[in-house]
Amino acid sequence: xHICPRCESNRSExxxxxxxxxxxxxxxxxxCMFTWRTSEPDxxxxxxxxxxxxxxxxxxxxNAAHVPPIPEWVQGRS
Amino acid sequence: xxxxxxxxxxHTLEKEGxxxxxxxxxxxxxxxxxxxxxxNNMGDKTPALFFNNIxxxxxxxxxxxxxxxxxxxxxMMGMPKNTPLKEQFFEFARRYEQFPVPVxxxxxxxxxxVEITEDINLFDILPLFRLxxxxxxxxxxxxxxxxxxxxxxDTYGKQNVGxxxxxxxxxxxxxxxxxxxxxxxxxxxxxxxxxxxxxxAIALGCEPVITTAASTPLLYDQSEYEMxxxxxxxxxxxxxxxDADLDLPWGAExxxxxxxxxxxxxxxxxxGEFTGHYSGGRAMPVIQINRIYHRKQxxxxxxxxxxxxxxxxxxxGVNTSVPLFQQLKDAFPxxxxxxxAMYTHGxxxxxxxxxxxxxxxxxxxxxxxxxxxxxxxxxxVIVVDEDVDPFNxxxxxxxxxxxxxxxxxxxIVPGLSILPLDPGSDPAxxxxxxxxxxxxxxxxxxxxxxxxxxxxxxxxxEWEKKLSQMLR
Numbered sequence: 001x002h003i004c005p006r007c008e009s010n011r012s013e014x015x016x017x018x019x020x021x022x023x024x025x026x027x028x029x030x031x032c033m034f035t036w037r038t039s040e041p042d043x044x045x046x047x048x049x050x051x052x053x054x055x056x057x058x059x060x061x062x063n064a065a066h067v068p069p070i071p072e073w074v075q076g077r078s
Numbered sequence: 079x080x081x082x083x084x085x086x087x088x089h090t091l092e093k094e095g096x097x098x099x100x101x102x103x104x105x106x107x108x109x110x111x112x113x114x115x116x117x118n119n120m121g122d123k124t125p126a127l128f129f130n131n132i133x134x135x136x137x138x139x140x141x142x143x144x145x146x147x148x149x150x151x152x153x154m155m156g157m158p159k160n161t162p163l164k165e166q167f168f169e170f171a172r173r174y175e176q177f178p179v180p181v182x183x184x185x186x187x188x189x190x191x192v193e194i195t196e197d198i199n200l201f202d203i204l205p206l207f208r209l210x211x212x213x214x215x216x217x218x219x220x221x222x223x224x225x226x227x228x229x230x231x232d233t234y235g236k237q238n239v240g241x242x243x244x245x246x247x248x249x250x251x252x253x254x255x256x257x258x259x260x261x262x263x264x265x266x267x268x269x270x271x272x273x274x275x276x277x278x279a280i281a282l283g284c285e286p287v288i289t290t291a292a293s294t295p296l297l298y299d300q301s302e303y304e305m306x307x308x309x310x311x312x313x314x315x316x317x318x319x320x321d322a323d324l325d326l327p328w329g330a331e332x333x334x335x336x337x338x339x340x341x342x343x344x345x346x347x348x349x350g351e352f353t354g355h356y357s358g359g360r361a362m363p364v365i366q367i368n369r370i371y372h373r374k375q376x377x378x379x380x381x382x383x384x385x386x387x388x389x390x391x392x393x394x395g396v397n398t399s400v401p402l403f404q405q406l407k408d409a410f411p412x413x414x415x416x417x418x419a420m421y422t423h424g425x426x427x428x429x430x431x432x433x434x435x436x437x438x439x440x441x442x443x444x445x446x447x448x449x450x451x452x453x454x455x456x457x458x459v460i461v462v463d464e465d466v467d468p469f470n471x472x473x474x475x476x477x478x479x480x481x482x483x484x485x486x487x488x489x490i491v492p493g494l495s496i497l498p499l500d501p502g503s504d505p506a507x508x509x510x511x512x513x514x515x516x517x518x519x520x521x522x523x524x525x526x527x528x529x530x531x532x533x534x535x536x537x538x539x540e541w542e543k544k545l546s547q548m549l550r
Contacts, residue, residue, distance in 0.1 A: 006214070015249060016201035023134030024106075026201050028215075032359075033247045033345050035215035037208070039134065040107045044211065054212045054348065056359060064361040066343045067498070068256055068263055074271040 004029035005036060005050040007058050032056045079156030080310040081285040083188065083329025084377060087154070088128070088141060094159050096125045096150055103131045106207035114142050114382030118389070123147050138205035139377045144220075145286050146382075146389030151396065154286040155309065163396075164469050167416065170309070171400045177300065178235075179307030179314070187317040187328045193371040199249040203370060204282075204332070205378050206246055210350030214359060217349060218244040218252070220381040221282045221334075222292040224324045228268040228276075237325065238262060239292045239302035244280070244365065245346050252280075252365040253346035254338070255357070257497050258507070259454030261298055266338055266363055275337035277322035278365060283331025283379045288314065294397040295424075295451040303327075321369055331376040336367040352423060354385040355501040386422055395420035398451065402427060405449045410442060418468035424455035425500065428468035431461060436523025440489055443513030447491065454497040460514045477516040483526065487515040 002012040009031040016026045024039035034056070036044055043049050081087040091097035104110060110129060117124045124147045129140045145151060149159035152166055155173075194203070206216035221244065227236035238261040245253040256263040269276035281288075287310045291302040303325060306314040315328035321335045343361035351357050381389045403417040406429065413434065419427040431442050439461040446452050446459045462468060462477040482488070491511050498506035518528050 016199060018134030019136045020134050026206075026216075028248065033215060033245070033253070035208075035246065037107060039105060040208065044107070044208070051212065054356075056345075061345050064345055064359060067360045067362055068258055068267065070341050070343065071267050071270050073273045077268075077272040 002027050003047050004032060004034050005045055005047045006034040006054065007032035007056040007061075008047050009058055031058050032061060080312050080314075081287065081329070084141075084283045084285050084331055084379065086329070087144070087285045088126070088377070090153055091126050091144070091150065094149070094153060096147070096153065096159060097128055098125045099128045099130065101131050103133055104129055105133045106135075106205070108208075108211075110140065110142065110207050110380070111209045111382055114146075114388075115384065117143055118146065118382065118387060121147075122387070122392070123149050126150060132205060135205055137375060139375065140205055141283075141377055141379045142382060143389050144379060144381075145289070145393045147392055150286075151392050154290060156311075164416070164467065167396050167399060167418075167469065170396050171403055173309050173311065174305070174400050174404060176308040176311075178304035179312070181301075181303045181307065181316045181325065182313035184315055184317045184328050187326070187330070188373050189326075189330050189333050189371050191372070191374050193369070195369050198367055198370060200246050200252075200334075200367065200370075201249060203372070204246075207380075209382055210356075210384055212356050213349050214245060214345075214347050216246050218246065218280070218282065219349075219383060220289065220379050221280050222284055222288060222327070223254070223262065224279045224281070224319070224326065225262060225265045225276060225338075226322070226324060227265060228272065228274075231323070233299060235299040235301040235304070237301065237303075238265060239288065241289065241293045243349055245349070247344065247346070247364070250336075250367040252334075252336075252367065253344060253362050254365055255346065255349075255362050257454070257499065259495070259497055264298070269338065270340050273340055275340050275366075277324065277337050278335075279319045279322065279324045279326055280334040280336070280365075281327050281330035281332070282334075283377050284327045285329045288327045290393065290397050293394045295401050297401075297450060320371075331379070332372040333370065334367045335369040336365050339364050339366055350384045351499055352383055352386065352388070352390045353425075353499055353501055354422075355499075357499055391420065391422075394423055398424045398455075399427075402429075402446060402449055402451055402456075406431075406442065406445060409445050413438075413442070413464075415464045416468050419451075419456070420469075424451055425496075426458045426460070427452075427456050428460045428462060428474055430464055430466055430468045431517070432464045433517050433520055436520055438520075439515045439517040440513055443489065443515065444491070447494065447511055447513075453495050456511065457496060457500065457502075457509055458512050458514070461517055463517045466516075474516070478514065481516045481518055481528075482514055486519075486523075486525065489513040489515070 316325040348356035
């Protein structure tokens with residue numbers, strides 16, 4: 001488990017490791033869907049240094065606008 | 079002139095001195111994006127980049143900026159690389175009129191070499207990387223996506239081939255942004271009204287003609303494959319997908335097959351966009367990938383996008399201008415001369431036209447607002463006279479500075495639609511639009527002092543021809 005630099009949840013997981021052993025890992029946060037590589041600059045990987053304008057509050061995620069809205073199921077459509 | 083596949087086009091670029099191979103080791107971030115941004119800052123004749131030594135990878139090969147300059151755009155059309163932009167525009171328009179050219183069907187394709195249906199992991203298979211610092215993740219942004227109209231599946235032109243940004247959000251999951259003005263939004267709605275998933279196929283590393291057709295704002299029932307055939311002057315080669323009745327570009331490097339999950343929305347973004355701003359984060363549809371096939375040692379194509387100009391602007395410049403040109407000509411066949419809608423995908427469009435009577439140019443501007451592309455773009459339409467070259471911005475600025483009277487010639491139409499990515503739209507997707515009439519007033523619009531336009535010395539046309547031949 002790792003801390004997501006963007007939404008600071010602690011649920012991020014490794015999705016791949018570098019083909020050259022030990023170079024980097026790619027992590028994915030299942031809360032805000034942020035993805036990062038451990039070899040990226042610390043302005044991307046460090047929660048304390050991640051740009052504040054791009055931070056995501058996990059509580060806001062369920063309220064994100066749907067694009068496009070989910071249409072009503074239409075009876076008889078096939 | 080058709081290119082056999084993506085590699086064939088890269089070979090042409092190399093032969094023409096328009097491909098730069100970077101063999102020094104680079105980091106996936108920030109080097110790949112930084113090199114591209116730097117290249118885009120260096121003018122409009124830059125080469126494509128080919129990276130073959132990427133930190134942490136053993137055999138990743140990444141091509142970028144493949145269409146990111148006017149010489150590369152000319153080569154895409156099989157023209158000499160130094161072909162002037164205006165000539166590329168008129169040649170594209172000529173080929174556009176050859177539409178439709180029926181496709182050529184094949185049974186197998188090079189990308190059938192390697193197939194994966196179990197334990198799919200896009201992060202393992204594709205050398206993914208971040209483009210801009212605020213991006214929410216790694217994106218596919220030069221892949222074409224194929225889907226079919228569910229209400230009318232037998233009308234070939236309603237099969238859509240489009241370029242959409244897709245965020246890689248899991249080992250077999252992508253997020254997609256279906257802007258309402260784009261065709262994929264129609265197909266997703268049709269599927270969701272049925273409560274069904276929408277089958278899709280995604281092709282990466284395509285030769286540039288289909289990428290160009292996929293990014294052209296064609297009418298809804300016009301086939302991108304049949305337009306690719308028109309642009310390349312011979313039938314476009316396609317092969318069937320395995321999990322759906324969808325046609326795939328024969329020359330692609332990698333194919334992903336999957337489905338848009340009905341009724342599902344998931345946080346996506348932000349992504350640094352062609353508007354020079356990030357898109358913000360919103361809940362968007364999700365694609366589940368079920369099958370992947372690819373050539374051995376595939377070449378991964380990617381596109382840097384950000385503050386204009388980038389590869390996007392070269393890629394969607396001429397092919398955005400031409401449909402507007404044709405649709406305006408449908409309405410005013412004897413007047414429309416040329417259209418330049420190259421600025422931020424046509425958020426600004428410049429139309430050169432003859433005028434028949436006072437007020438005519440404003441009508442041309444309003445027609446531009448109601449074309450299919452204009453509904454989502456064309457926020458500012460500048461109309462100039464027939465003798466002003468809309469691709470020559472100093473001439474356009476001259477027309478604005480001398481022909482336009484703000485009291486008479488600035489028309490604002492309130493409350494129109496725009497793509498939601500326009501950062502100035504408020505609410506997102508709504509805007510006022512403006513027409514600037516920079517044509518010379520004619521009767522009955524009698525005003526200003528325009529009876530003594532400056533002419534040229536005699537013989538200029540002959541000298542222009544002579545000098546351009548001497549300079550070739």
